[in-house]
Amino acid sequence: MLKKALCLAALLLPACFATAHEYSAGDLQVAHPWSRELPPNAPTVAAYFVVKNTGKNADRLLGADSPIAGVVQLHEHVKVGELMKMQQVKNVEIPAGAEATFAPMAYHVMLMELKDRSLLQDGKRFPLTLHFEKAGDVTVEVAVEKNPPADSKSHDHPN
Numbered sequence: 284m285l286k287k288a289l290c291l292a293a294l295l296l297p298a299c300f301a302t303a304h305e306y307s308a309g310d311l312q313v314a315h316p317w318s319r320e321l322p323p324n325a326p327t328v329a330a331y332f333v334v335k336n337t338g339k340n341a342d343r344l345l346g347a348d349s350p351i352a353g354v355v356q357l358h359e360h361v362k363v364g365e366l367m368k369m370q371q372v373k374n375v376e377i378p379a380g381a382e383a384t385f386a387p388m389a390y391h392v393m394l395m396e397l398k399d400r401s402l403l404q405d406g407k408r409f410p411l412t413l414h415f416e417k418a419g420d421v422t423v424e425v426a427v428e429k430n431p432p433a434d435s436k437s438h439d440h441p442n
């Protein structure tokens with residue numbers, strides 16, 4: 284019984300590590316891009332990640348695009364009266380020696396006019412190219428997950 288459980292744990296481990304993916308461009312590291320699996324008729328999807336700036340100069344995320352969406356925008360959540368509303372922002376600063384967190388109810392990359400929904404399922408990944416002012420372009424794979432990753436709110440992502 285115990286042996287079987289251990290075996291199962293060992294089998295699950297590689298999958299665990301596989302979801303903790305990270306990309307770098309210049310002084311920036313983009314950690315664990317993910318998106319929540321949505322119902323098939325959802326008009327938009329959001330992508331989340333943490334950008335860490337190890338450099339001495341601030342950078343900026345200027346925009347993004349993806350082959351699966353006709354329109355991709357940078358959004359933030361703001362409180363309007365008692366309601367949380369999202370709105371487009373021109374860019375998002377990545378401060379020097381710090382990080383910017385894109386997460387539910389915060390900054391996020393919004394994908395609209397979806398063209399290809401085949402990759403928007405739990406366990407799949409879709410490409411997203413992020414355009415940074417200084418670090419340039421970096422294409423990441425956004426992991427689609429039913430449940431948000433445990434570390435999605437964490438500012439202390441292991442390298």
Ligand SMILES: [Cu+2]
Pocket residue numbers: 329358359369370391392393
């Ligand atoms: Cu949005």
